[in-house]
Amino acid sequence: MKIIICGAGQVGRGIAERLAREDNDVTIIDVSPKLIQAVTDALDVRGFVGHGSHPDILEQAGARDADMIIAVTMVDEVNMMACQIAHSLFDIPTKIARVRAQTYLDPKWRTLYSRSNLPIDVIISPETAVGEMVLRRLNLPGAFEAVHFVEEQVIAMAIRLRDNCPVVDTPLRQLTELFPDLQATVVSIVRNGKLFVPHGTDQMLIGDDIYVIADRSQAERVLGLFGHEEKPARRVVIAGGGNIGLYVATKLEERQGRGVHVKIIEINRERASLIAEDLQRTLVLHGSSMEQELLREAGAQEADAFVALTNDDKVNILSAVLAKHEGAQQSFCLVSSPDFNPVLNTFGIDAYISPRAVTVSSILRHVRRGRIRGVHPVQNGEGEVLEVEALETSPVVGKPLREADLPDGVRIGAIVRNGKVSIPNGATEIKPRDRIVIFALAGMVRDVEHLFRVSLEYF
Structure with a gap:
């Protein structure tokens, strides 16, 4: 193109x-x-x-x-x-x-x-897309990434395995035998900084970051299986009352009937006054989120989640570190510049959100060839989770997956047919109009486009 x-x-x-x-x-x-x-x-x-x-x-x-x-x-x-x-x-x-x-x-x-x-x-709209990413993170605190596909029926989650994970050292193929009704597939693993697509004989190890594609209705169960029992955040402190912070607070206010309480710290007095008028039940505090006393006044030490969403990466990182030190159960922040990527894992912050990555994801889905409906890059673009639609002319339609000649570096995570999510196996046949959520290493994306292309004869 x-x-x-x-x-x-x-x-x-x-x-x-x-x-x-x-x-x-x-x-x-x-x-x-x-x-x-x-x-x-x-x-x-x-x-x-x-x-x-x-x-x-x-x-x-x-x-x-x-x-x-x-x-x-x-x-x-x-x-x-x-x-x-x-x-x-x-x-x-x-x-x-x-x-x-x-x-x-x-x-x-x-x-x-x-x-x-x-x-x-x-x-x-980057602010809306990032805001929705933050809200998903608050709702599923055990995942450091969570992206929806197929009208939110399927979720892709990134999960860090800790020493309390009950299924470490278990070959992946045994997960199906141990949990036959589990609607989830481990599609990739990051180990020692290297991303790879695992085989059935591969085991997960403590310290691995895994990417799982699952039925959205089983997200909490999947997180529990991998050792994460964290509950959705109820006490939230937001640093930064800009467009993203205001969007997140507004959406969280809609949940306050379920016990959600929100506080915002905003350094600009005029902006603090403005958003205080827009928000109905959120406490807005004027000052710097890097001031320890103000963090304590905002209740960071009791917060389920501290979210730093200012326009300054350094402020976001430092305030998230301080909030974690004060006792916040989870802290995560917005980081726009890729220059910080090499050192981010050294700060002890639970998760980072990249506006650039979110925006690029939103745009790529409209550039991809074939019937690709959704794209989310992972591990700085080393791999992608894609949502594709199968048409009658797609090469993979009408044959068992074991005969579909899927290339190494590609793994199908879930299929949605007539509104029902299923986890495929070697005998599964893809049918026209199926929606498929796939993981592919960066070099394999063109292969996925080819597998789900529209042949010229279709026209």
């Missing part, structure tokens, strides 16, 4: 890196010569310095024969205008824009994005 990316910041570069790695024809535009130089030096992409919403720059970038434009600059209006020009002047088929301001996303303005008004095919 020929793809134009507007914006060479962390998200734009992350998308360019992934797409270029898969042999797409990628061009990236940014007003910063420094960013363009850095991207073109590191990646096999073309770069142009200029405004992504200017027609002449888009034309130079090859907009006349582009298949897709992805506008992810820091300015919503530039992203929206880039898509409008891409449509009106260059007839680019697919237009994706990152839109952060919540007022643009209000349902009452939904007609704004019609083809006759502002023709954006896909709107990505």
Whole structure:
């Protein structure tokens, strides 16, 4: 595919890196010569310095024969205008824009994005996507990642195995024998920093991070089986009252009838006053989340979860460490810069959320070929969990999986047929319109696209 990316910041570069790695024809535009130089030096992409919403720059970038434009600059209006020009002047088929301001996303303005008004095919809201990731983390504290697929019927969870895990040193194939009604599949393991797809004879070890695909209704049981009995967070302290913090607090307020209590620490007095007016039952404290006294006033020492969601990575990391030291049962934080990745595991924080990874995931699902409906990268892009739809022409349809010639590095975790989730085995046959959740190592993604492609004869 020929793809134009507007914006060479962390998200734009992350998308360019992934797409270029898969042999797409990628061009990236940014007003910063420094960013363009850095991207073109590191990646096999073309770069142009200029405004992504200017027609002449888009034309130079090859907009006349582009298949897709992805506008992810820091300015919503530039992203929206880039898509409008891409449509009106260059007839680019697919237009994706990152839109952060919540007022643009209000349902009452939904007609704004019609083809006759502002023709954006896909709107990505990082704040909403990250907020939902935080909420899932609060609801399933035993998993350090949790992503839903197939209208939330299937969940992919990342779980760290501790010394209380009852099934360590057990070959994976025995899990089915021990728990025949368990609707879950271990699809990958990270051991000593290396990600691999296990075989039935492989065992899980203490300290492993495992990725499990399961029926959503059995998520808590699966976590318990792997040694995690943590309950959903009821007492939550949030550092940062920006768009993400406000979104999470608003959603948590809806659960307060179930005993959920929320406090927010916000350093900006004006912002603290503003969100205090918007929130009905959340206590808003003005000050720095790195002040020990304020953390104690917010009740960090009694919190089930402390969540750091400010715009400053260093503040998020340090305040999460302090909250954990004060006694918070769980602490996790937002970390935007990949520069911290090599040292994150040394801080004792339970989980990190990357806005870049969440946004890239949201965009990739619209770039993938075939009938791929969902994508979530794991382990910094070394692997992916994908949701695909099988069509009559897909090569894997109508034969037992043991005969489907699935490549090494690919494992099917769950199949949803007529609304029912099942865990496949070698005798399972995939049928048209099945929704399948698969794990694939990064180098195998093209193979998955091939397995679920739409043949030309279909048309």
